[in-house]
Amino acid sequence: xxxxxxxxxxxxxxxxxxxxxxxxxxxxxxxxxxxxxxxxxxxxxxxxxxxxxxxxxxxxxxxxxxxxxxxxxxxxxxxxxxxxxxxxxxxxxxxxxxxxxxxxxxxxxxxxxxxxxxxxxxxxxxxxxxxxxxxxxxxxxxxxxxxxxxxxxxxxxxxxxxxxxxxxxxxxxxxxxxxxxxxxxxxxxxxxxxxxxxxxxxxxxxxxxxxxxxxxxxxxxxxxxxxxxxxxxxxxxxxxxxxxxxxxxxxxxxxxxxxxxxxxxxxxxxxxxxxxxxxxxxxxxxxxxxxxxxxxxxxxxxxxxxxxxxxxxxxxxxxxxxxxxxxxxxxxxxxxxxxxxxxxxxxxxxxxxxxxxxxxxxxxxxxxxxxxxxxxxxxxxxxxxxxxxxxxxxxxxxxxxxxxxxxxxxxxxxxxxxxxxxxxxxxxxxxxxxxxxxxxxxxxxxxxxxxxxxxxxxxxxxxxxx
Amino acid sequence: xxxxxxxxxxxxxxxxxxxxxxxxxxxxxxxxxxxxxxxxxxxxxxxxxxxxxxxxxxxxxxxxxxxxxxxxxxxxxxxxxxxxxxxxxxxxxxxxxxxxxxxxxxx
Numbered sequence: 001x002x003x004x005x006x007x008x009x010x011x012x013x014x015x016x017x018x019x020x021x022x023x024x025x026x027x028x029x030x031x032x033x034x035x036x037x038x039x040x041x042x043x044x045x046x047x048x049x050x051x052x053x054x055x056x057x058x059x060x061x062x063x064x065x066x067x068x069x070x071x072x073x074x075x076x077x078x079x080x081x082x083x084x085x086x087x088x089x090x091x092x093x094x095x096x097x098x099x100x101x102x103x104x105x106x107x108x109x110x111x112x113x114x115x116x117x118x119x120x121x122x123x124x125x126x127x128x129x130x131x132x133x134x135x136x137x138x139x140x141x142x143x144x145x146x147x148x149x150x151x152x153x154x155x156x157x158x159x160x161x162x163x164x165x166x167x168x169x170x171x172x173x174x175x176x177x178x179x180x181x182x183x184x185x186x187x188x189x190x191x192x193x194x195x196x197x198x199x200x201x202x203x204x205x206x207x208x209x210x211x212x213x214x215x216x217x218x219x220x221x222x223x224x225x226x227x228x229x230x231x232x233x234x235x236x237x238x239x240x241x242x243x244x245x246x247x248x249x250x251x252x253x254x255x256x257x258x259x260x261x262x263x264x265x266x267x268x269x270x271x272x273x274x275x276x277x278x279x280x281x282x283x284x285x286x287x288x289x290x291x292x293x294x295x296x297x298x299x300x301x302x303x304x305x306x307x308x309x310x311x312x313x314x315x316x317x318x319x320x321x322x323x324x325x326x327x328x329x330x331x332x333x334x335x336x337x338x339x340x341x342x343x344x345x346x347x348x349x350x351x352x353x354x355x356x357x358x359x360x361x362x363x364x365x366x367x368x369x370x371x372x373x374x375x376x377x378x379x380x381x382x383x384x385x386x387x388x389x390x391x392x393x394x395x396x397x398x399x400x401x402x403x404x405x406x407x408x409x410x411x412x413x414x415x416x417x418x419x420x421x422x423x424x425x426x427x428x429x430x431x432x433x434x435x436x437x438x439x440x441x442x443x444x445x446x447x448x449x450x451x452x453x454x455x456x457x458x459x460x461x462x463x464x465x466x
Numbered sequence: 467x468x469x470x471x472x473x474x475x476x477x478x479x480x481x482x483x484x485x486x487x488x489x490x491x492x493x494x495x496x497x498x499x500x501x502x503x504x505x506x507x508x509x510x511x512x513x514x515x516x517x518x519x520x521x522x523x524x525x526x527x528x529x530x531x532x533x534x535x536x537x538x539x540x541x542x543x544x545x546x547x548x549x550x551x552x553x554x555x556x557x558x559x560x561x562x563x564x565x566x567x568x569x570x571x572x573x
Contacts, residue, residue: 413571
């Protein structure tokens with residue numbers, strides 16, 4: 001930034017190319033991680049509730065989807081009662097999460113986030129709406145007035161959502177638990193349907209703007225990374241940009257002039273490109289190392305995920321064709337322990353409910369696909385790491401915890417993982433990956449639970465990894 | 467995990483050898499994707515690196531389509547394929563436990 005740009009402008013002026021380029025590089029924080037988590041949780045719930053809710057409505061007056069869809073979705077749950085139970089349970093979880101945010105984060109989320117930033121329309125917002133409509137109708141082509149962190153269109157959507165969500169929640173509870181009176185339940189059905197309809201009509205625009213509309217791409221990514229580039233903020237949310245700049249300036253004054261800008265800019269860009277410095281060096285030296293074979297097998301970079309994923313997929317397919325089941329991992333450990341138990345205490349193992357299944361065929365539990373496959377996994381992983389020069393003895397940990405603590409946590413995590421895998425009868429390989437490929441419902445439920453718990457709890461374990 | 471009977475055309479040695487070879491490729495591709503790194507695996511939960519989801523769903527879709535096409539062309543008897551049985555409660559609870567173990571332990 002040039003020195004004259006130090007004075008924070010009152011109105012958005014046209015930028016020089018140099019200024020715009022510098023601002024495009026500089027990221028500023030837009031969303032807190034708690035807000036992003038809530039957003040995606042809410043999005044997932046809406047998706048699942050709309051999918052199951054639509055299949056619950058059979059009445060010809062209200063039905064919104066074709067019968068084949070209703071049959072398919074009900075088929076996935078087995079019975080209508082199961083699907084209804086799922087819909088109600090998820091709804092209760094949804095209400096509980098919002099309640100937690102509303103109660104424990106009353107000031108932060110309800111007052112500051114929702115009331116002050118998301119739904120309060122000021123004079124600029126009203127002018128924005130008027131100009132936007134006139135421009136759309138081709139009655140005028142005025143430039144839009146400056147906007148805060150959310151523009152007036154977004155605020156209108158938020159307003160409708162925040163009005164309708166309590167209605168959806170209350171009517172849902174009334175219907176589910178048949179509260180008050182039959183008449184109330186009947187009214188609740190209609191209101192539930194209408195309120196959801198309102199949200200869905202806004203949701204269509206919301207999803208279109210976020211996922212498709214090219215100018216709003218930064219807004220979409222800000223919901224994943226929490227950051228937007230300064231240029232986007234300047235052009236689309238000028239008043240918010242100004243607010244951020246004033247805060248930055250206040251901080252700079254507080255800290256003295258020396259401790260200036262670079263910190264947030266670097267922190268924002270350092271996403272995604274976590275590569276060891278050797279990579280950059282090896283890429284810059286000698287052409288003799290640039291042969292295709294070298295780049296595929298010997299280069300210290302990982303393969304692109306879609307390439308490695310396809311390789312994994314073909315291996316999985318071959319396993320189904322040759323062996324008749326998918327790939328696994330935890331089974332090998334369970335069988336090893338089974339063999340150990342049978343060796344030490346044969347009569348106990350033969351009569352124990354959990355260990356006898358492995359010895360049922362009279363053969364050692366170790367003479368099995370998954371056990372020998374696991375031996376191959378060790379070899380394959382070793383060879384791959386060796387070719388790429390990744391073999392080394394080290395404790396992999398986040399920068400802020402000690403190796404000793406990491407070891408203890410690894411053991412604790414391993415205990416949880418092992419328990420989970422045995423309870424579910426499979427791990428991420430045997431159940432999520434292999435089960436997913438043959439469309440096992442349990443596989444997908446397990447997968448959702450794993451990632452659900454991971455994303456939900458990640459905030460608590462951030463100190464271990466970040 | 468109840469293993470299906472050995473494919474009748476395989477001797478036991480061939481079956482175990484094929485198991486090791488399939489495992490070799492499994493391990494190889496997992497390492498190639500970066501799944502040997504706990505930091506890379508957990509980075510997804512902080513929205514920094516979605517390699518895990520990308521690799522996993524690519525693999526699922528590839529294998530799924532492969533199985534569907536093989537069955538369609540009559541080269542594969544779908545009834546011989548082991549589909550992991552569904553136990554909603556235990557699998558939900560097990561998944562939550564495993565997910566918690568994942569972010570604590572890293573794998």
